[in-house]
Amino acid sequence: MRVPAxxxxxxxxxxxxxxxxxxxxxxxxxxxxLTLRRxxxxxxxxxxxxxxxxxxxxxxxxxxxxxxxxxxxxxELSGRRVTLVGPDGRVVGDSEVPPDELPGLENHAxxxxxxxxxxxxxxxxxxxxxTLGAERLYVAAPGxxxxxxxxxxSLDDVDTTVGRVQRGILGGGLVVLVFGGLLSYAVSVAVTxxxxxxxxxxxxLGRGNLSRRVHxxxxxxxxxxxxxxxxxxxxxxxxxxxxxxERAEMHALIDAMAExxxxxGPDGRVxxxxxxxxRIFGLGTESDGLSPPEVARRPAxxxxxxxxxxxxxxPATEITHDGRHLLAxxxxxxxxxxxxxxxxxxxxxxxEDVRRDFVANASHELKTPxxxxxxxxxxxxxxxxxPELRRRFAEVVKENADRLQRIVDDLLDLSRIESGGWRAEPxxxxxxxxxxxxxxxxxxxAAGKGVELRVRVAPGCDSVMADPSALxxxxxxxxxxxxxxxxxxxxxxxxxxxxxAGAGAPPGRWLRIEVADNGSGIPVMHxxxxxxxxxxxxxxxARADGGTGLGLAIVRHLVESHGGTVEAESELGRxxxxxxxxxxxxxxxxxxxxxxx
Numbered sequence: 001m002r003v004p005a006x007x008x009x010x011x012x013x014x015x016x017x018x019x020x021x022x023x024x025x026x027x028x029x030x031x032x033x034l035t036l037r038r039x040x041x042x043x044x045x046x047x048x049x050x051x052x053x054x055x056x057x058x059x060x061x062x063x064x065x066x067x068x069x070x071x072x073x074x075x076e077l078s079g080r081r082v083t084l085v086g087p088d089g090r091v092v093g094d095s096e097v098p099p100d101e102l103p104g105l106e107n108h109a110x111x112x113x114x115x116x117x118x119x120x121x122x123x124x125x126x127x128x129x130x131t132l133g134a135e136r137l138y139v140a141a142p143g144x145x146x147x148x149x150x151x152x153x154s155l156d157d158v159d160t161t162v163g164r165v166q167r168g169i170l171g172g173g174l175v176v177l178v179f180g181g182l183l184s185y186a187v188s189v190a191v192t193x194x195x196x197x198x199x200x201x202x203x204x205l206g207r208g209n210l211s212r213r214v215h216x217x218x219x220x221x222x223x224x225x226x227x228x229x230x231x232x233x234x235x236x237x238x239x240x241x242x243x244x245x246e247r248a249e250m251h252a253l254i255d256a257m258a259e260x261x262x263x264x265g266p267d268g269r270v271x272x273x274x275x276x277x278x279r280i281f282g283l284g285t286e287s288d289g290l291s292p293p294e295v296a297r298r299p300a301x302x303x304x305x306x307x308x309x310x311x312x313x314x315p316a317t318e319i320t321h322d323g324r325h326l327l328a329x330x331x332x333x334x335x336x337x338x339x340x341x342x343x344x345x346x347x348x349x350x351x352e353d354v355r356r357d358f359v360a361n362a363s364h365e366l367k368t369p370x371x372x373x374x375x376x377x378x379x380x381x382x383x384x385x386x387p388e389l390r391r392r393f394a395e396v397v398k399e400n401a402d403r404l405q406r407i408v409d410d411l412l413d414l415s416r417i418e419s420g421g422w423r424a425e426p427x428x429x430x431x432x433x434x435x436x437x438x439x440x441x442x443x444x445x446a447a448g449k450g451v452e453l454r455v456r457v458a459p460g461c462d463s464v465m466a467d468p469s470a471l472x473x474x475x476x477x478x479x480x481x482x483x484x485x486x487x488x489x490x491x492x493x494x495x496x497x498x499x500x501a502g503a504g505a506p507p508g509r510w511l512r513i514e515v516a517d518n519g520s521g522i523p524v525m526h527x528x529x530x531x532x533x534x535x536x537x538x539x540x541x542a543r544a545d546g547g548t549g550l551g552l553a554i555v556r557h558l559v560e561s562h563g564g565t566v567e568a569e570s571e572l573g574r575x576x577x578x579x580x581x582x583x584x585x586x587x588x589x590x591x592x593x594x595x596x597x
Contacts, residue, residue, distance in 0.1 A: 011188075013184070013187070013188040013191060013192065014181075014184050014185050014188040016182030017181070017183075017188070017442060018177070018180070018181050018184060018189070020175075021173075021176060021177050021180040021181070021184070022177060023176060024107075024173075024180070025169070025170065025173030025174075025176065026173075028169055029166050029169045029170050029173065030166075032165060032166065032169055032308070033162045033165065033166045033169075036133075036161070036162050036165055037158055037159070037162045040158045040161060040162065041126070041137060041155065041158055043136055044126055044153060044155075044158065045139060048080065048137065048139045048151050048152075048153055049122065049124075049139050051080060052122070052139050052141050052149065052150075052152055053076045053141070053459055054078070054153045055074045055077075055078060055149050056141050056149045058074060058077070058545055059074070059084070059143045059144055059149050060144040062142060063144075066093070067084045067092040067093030067147070068092070068093040068094075068099040068102065069093075070084065070093055071083065071084050071093030071094055071095045071104070072093075074094050074095065074096025074149075075096070075435065076095075076497065078151065080095075080151045080152065080153055081094070081095055081096050081136075081151070081152045081153070082094070082095040082149070082150070082151055083095070083108075083150040083151075084143070084147050084148070084149060084150075085108050085114055085147065085148040085150060086146070086147055086148075087118065087147070088107075088109065088144035089107040089108050089109025089110070089114065089118075090105075090108075091105045091108060092147065108150075109123065110141075111127075112125040112509055113125040113138045113139065113140040113150060114140055114148055116140065117140035117141055117148040117149075117150070118142070118148060119140050120142055122139065122140070122141045123138075123139070123140045123141075123198070124137075124138065124139050124140075125137075125138045126138070126155070127267065135154075135155050135156075135159075136152045136153065136154050136155060137150070137152060137153050137155055138150055138152045139153075141150050144592065149193045163426070186546045193597075194226070198214055198225060198226055198229060201213065201214050201229060201233075202229065205229075205232075205233055205236070210237040210240060211237070212229045212233065212235055212279060214226035214227075214229050214230050215230070240488055242293075244263060254272075254274045255273075255274045255275045255276075256267075257274060257276060258276060258343070258344075259276060259341050259342060259343045260273075260274065260276040260277030260278075260279070260280045260326075260341070260342035260343075260344070261273070261274045261277055261339065261340070261341055261342075262277050262295070262339070262340040262341075262342070263277070263337070263338075263339050263340075264292075264305065264308070264309070264337045264338050264339070264340070265336070265337045266307055266335065266337050268291060268292060268305070268337075269288075269289050269290060269291055270287055270288055270289060270290045270291075270295065271288060271337070272288065273287045273288075276344075277342065278340075279342060279363025279403075279487070280297055280321065280324065280326065280342055281295050281321070282296065282322070284400050285432070288596075292305045296321055298318040298319065298320070298321055298505060300317075300320070301321065301328075302321060302331065304317065304319065304328055304330055304340065305330070305338070305340065307330065308330035308331070308332050308336070308339075309332070309339060310336035311332045311333075312332070313330065313331050313332065314328070314329060314330035314331075315329065316328070316329050318331070318345070322529055323346075324344055324346045325344070325346045325348075325349045326342045326343065326344060326345070327342070327343040327345050328340060328341070328342050328343075329341050336584075351430075356470070365488055366404065368400075369400035369401070369403045369404040370400075370404065372396060372397070372400040373397050373400045373401060373404070374398050376393045376394075376397045377398075378391055379398060380393050380394065380397070380445070384385060385391075408421075423561075424466070424467040424470055424558075424561050424562055425467050426462075426465045426466050426467055426562070426583070427465070427466075427467075427468065427470050428463045428465060428585045429463060429464055429465075429466050429471055429585075430462055430463050430504075431455075431457055431461070431462060431464060431494075431513065432455050432457055432462070432509075433462065434468070434471045434472055434475055435455050435475055435479075435494040436451070436455070437472055438472050438475035438476040438479050439453045439475075439479055441476060442476075442479055442480060442483055443471065445483060446483055446492075448489075449483070449486070449487075449488045449489075450488050450489045450490075451483060451486050451488070451489070451490050451491065451492060452491050452492070453479070453491075453492050453493075454491060454493045454494070455493075455494045455495075456493060456494070456495040456496075457495070457496045458496060458497040458498065460498075461496045461497055461511050461584070462496075462585075463585035464496075464511050464582045464583060464584060464585055465582070465583040465584065465585050466514075466562055466582045466583070467558075467562070469579055470558045470561070470562070473554065473558060474555050474558050474559065474580065475494070475513075475515070477495075477551035477552065477554060477555050478515040478551075478555060478578050479515060480551065481551060481552065481578075482515055482516075482517035482519065482578075483517075485517060485519035485520050485521075485576065486517045486518065486519040486575075487519060487520070490517060490518050490519060491517070492515065492517045493514070493515075493516045493517075494513070494514070494515075495513070495514045495516070496511050496512070496513050497512055498510070498511060498512070498584075499511060499512040499581045500512070509583070509584055510581045510582065510583055510584055511581065511582055511584045512579055512580070512581050513579065513580055513581075513582065513587070514577055514578070514579040515577070515578045515579075516573045516575060516576070516577040516578075517576055517577075518574065518575040519572050519575050519576065520572070520573065520575075521570045521572040521573055521576055522568070522570040522572075522576055523569070523570075523572060527568050527569075527570060530552055530568055531552045531553055531555070531556040531566065531568075532553060532587060552578075555578075555580070559580045559581070562582050562583065563583070564580055564581035564582050564583075565580065565581055566578065566579070566580040566581075567579055576592075
C-alpha cells in the first residue's frame with residue numbers, strides 16, 4: 001500500500017525545514033525589533049534626562065515667572081513638551097496646553113514618573129498620553145517650590161525606525177525562506193530518495209518478488225538498512241525456495257501415492273485431491289471446492305466425512321464405491337477440516353477370491369484322479385481279480401496318474417512363469433514350422449477324428465521374434481483345445497498376418513497369429529473368463545477329454561511375457577478363434593530391460 005502524499009517523509013522534512021526557517025525569521029524580526037526599540041528608547045531617555053536637568057536648573061532660576069509661561073518658555077528652548085506639576089499632582093503649566101484648559105486636566109499624582117519625582121528621584125515611564133492620545137516617553141525630576149518638572153517626547157520616530165528595520169529583516173527573511181525552501185527541498189529529495197527506493201524494494205518483496213535488492217551504496221544508517229533488507233530478502237528467497245521444493249516434493253509424493261488422498265477444509269469442501277483419489281471417484285482435474293455429496297453420494301462415504309469433521313479419528317474401514325472395495329481412514333485436522341485416505345483393495349479382494357477359487361479348483365482337480373487311483377488300486381489288491389479286468393483297472397490307474405502328472409506339470413509351469421522364474425529368450429522362429437511341431441504331438445489323435453490342420457501365412461509374416469519353446473507350448477495348448485472341441489471331419493486353421501493398429505503396436509512390427517476351429521464354440525458369457533486357471537465352460541466334458549483347465553492361463557502368461565495380447569472370439573455351433581500378437585522378426589522389441597533386434 002502506498003503512503004499518501006501528505007504523509008511522505010520528504011514532504012514532512014521539507015515542511016519542517018520551511019517552518020524552522022520561517023520561525024527563525026519571525027523570531028529574529030521580533031527579537032531585533034524589541035532590542036532595537038529598547039536601545040533607541042534608552043538613547044532618547046538619556047537625551048531627555050540631560051535636557052530635564054537643564055530645564056530644572058532654569059525653573060529654579062525663574063522666580064516669579066508664572067508656571068504656564070515658564071512651561072511654554074522651557075518647551076520653546078528644549079523643543080520638548082514640558083509639564084509643571086504641583087506638589088498635589090495638579091498640572092500648573094504645560095507647553096502644549098493653553099492656561100485656561102489646565103484646570104480640566106486630570107491629576108498626575110498617580111503617574112509613575114510623577115510619584116518618583118515627588119519622592120525626590122528622577123522618574124521615567126512610557127505610556128499613552130491622555131491629552132495627545134499617543135505613546136510617549138516621560139522623564140520627571142523634582143524642581144523648586146515642590147513642583148515636578150516633566151519632559152516628554154513622542155516615540156513615533158522610534159517605532160518608525162524599528163518598523164523599518166523589521167521590514168528589512170522580513171524582506172531578507174523572505175529571500176532566505178525562498179532559497180532555504182529550495183535547498184530544503186533538494187535536501188529532502190536527496191535524503192528520502194534512498195528511503196523511497198528501500199520502500200519500493202520492500203513493497204516488491206511483500207508482493208512476492210524476492211529477486212529485488214536494494215544494493216545500497218551509502219555507508220550510513222540507510223546503507224545499513226539496505227544491507228539488512230538485502231540479507232533478509234536473500235534469506236527469504238532461500239527459505240521460500242526450500243519451502244517450494246518441499247511443497248513440490250510433497251505434492252509429487254502425494255500424487256504418486258497409490259492411495260487416494262482427499263483434504264477437506266473447515267467448510268467441508270475439497271481443498272486437494274491427488275491423482276489416485278480423482279481416479280477412484282471419477283473427478284476431473286478441477287476438483288477443488290467440491291462438496292462431499294459432489295464427490296460421492298454413498299452413505300458410507302458421507303458418514304466417514306461426517307465423523308472426521310466431527311473430530312473423531314476413523315480407523316481403517318472398508319467401504320464400496322462403484323464396485324470398488326476401498327479401505328478408508330480419516331484424521332481430523334487441528335484447524336478444522338480433515339484428511340481422508342482411500343486404498344483400493346479391489347485387486348486384493350479379487351486375488352483373494354482367485355486364491356480361494358484356485359485352492360478349491362486345484363483340490364477338486366487333484367482329488368478326482370487321486371480318488372480314481374485309490375479306488376482302482378484297492379481293487380487291484382484283490383487276488384481273485386480276473387487278469388483282463390486287472391489289466392483294464394491298471395490302465396485306468398495309469399491314465400489318472402498321467403492326468404495328475406499333467407496337472408502338476410501345468411501348475412509348476414504356471415507358477416514358474418508367474419513368479420518370474422522363467423524369462424523369454426526370443427529368437428527368430430518360423431511360424432509354419434512351430435505350428436507343425438506343435439501339431440505333430442496331436443497328429444495321431446487328429447487322424448483318429450479326421451481333423452485336418454491348415455497353416456496360412458501372409459507374405460512377409462513368415463517369422464516372429466519369440467522364445468521357441470514358449471511359442472510351441474502356446475500353439476500346442478491352443479491346438480489341443482481346438483482338437484478337443486472340433487467334431488470329426490472338422491478343420492483347424494493357424495494363420496499369421498500383420499497386426500492391425502491398436503492390437504499392440506503399429507502395423508508391420510507385430511504379427512497376429514490365430515488358431516481357429518469350426519467346433520462347438522463357447523457361449524459369449526464365458527469368453528471373459530476362459531483364460532482363468534481351472535475355468536471350464538463344460539466341466540464334465542473337459543474332464544472326460546482329460547483337460548487340466550490351465551492351458552489357456554499358461555497361454556495368456558506366455559503371450560504377455562512377450563509383450564503381446566491374447567483374446568478369444570467364438571460363436572456357438574460355428575467354432576472358436578484364439579488370436580494373439582507377437583513381435584515380427586527384424587523389428588526391434590523390448591523384453592524387460594533389453595531391446596532385441
